Amino acid sequence: MPIKLDNIDIALLELLIQDGRKSFNQLAREIKTSAPTVKARYDRLVSAGLIRAVSVDLDVGKLEAKTGKRLEHLRGNVVKRHNVKIGKGMIINLSCDYCKGQVSGKPHILKFGTLERFFCCTSCKSLYEEKYRSRINSLK
Ligand SMILES: [Zn+2]
Numbered sequence: 001m002p003i004k005l006d007n008i009d010i011a012l013l014e015l016l017i018q019d020g021r022k023s024f025n026q027l028a029r030e031i032k033t034s035a036p037t038v039k040a041r042y043d044r045l046v047s048a049g050l051i052r053a054v055s056v057d058l059d060v061g062k063l064e065a066k067t068g069k070r071l072e073h074l075r076g077n078v079v080k081r082h083n084v085k086i087g088k089g090m091i092i093n094l095s096c097d098y099c100k101g102q103v104s105g106k107p108h109i110l111k112f113g114t115l116e117r118f119f120c121c122t123s124c125k126s127l128y129e130e131k132y133r134s135r136i137n138s139l140k
Contacts, residue, residue, distance in 0.1 A: 002107060003048055003092045008033055012041055013051075013086050020054035039114070047116040048092045098124035098131075113139035 011031045028035040045051045094103040097117040107118040108125045119125040
């Protein structure tokens with residue numbers, strides 16, 4: 001089974017979409033869980049490729065005309081709103097971190113440091129481990 005979103009994941013995503021500047025401690029207080037839990041969930045959502053970036057929503061109206069031209073260009077490209085309603089039990093589609101194929105069954109997970117990597121099968125997992133052995137060991 002791929003990664004399923006639970007209430008903590010959803011609360012975390014909603015808070016980050018509203019304001020990505022909050023610290024893990026602050027998020028933990030608002031979700032009523034511990035900071036290490038929030039950090040672990042955040043890292044997992046990043047590893048799974050759901051959180052691509054925590055972006056900045058600028059009020060371009062507050063800027064002076066001098067820089068307006070450049071920011072007008074930015075506004076069109078960067079500031080996008082999420083229209084998707086995130087719900088409990090939603091599934092994150094994973095792609096294998098070795099062969100890039102879709103992970104259809106239960107992902108094979110490799111953890112090192114705060115990172116998690118997801119694989120479609122045991123052979124992709126071991127090939128990846130072999131390829132990045134020194135890097136993985138340095139983060140363990
Ligand atoms: Zn694979």
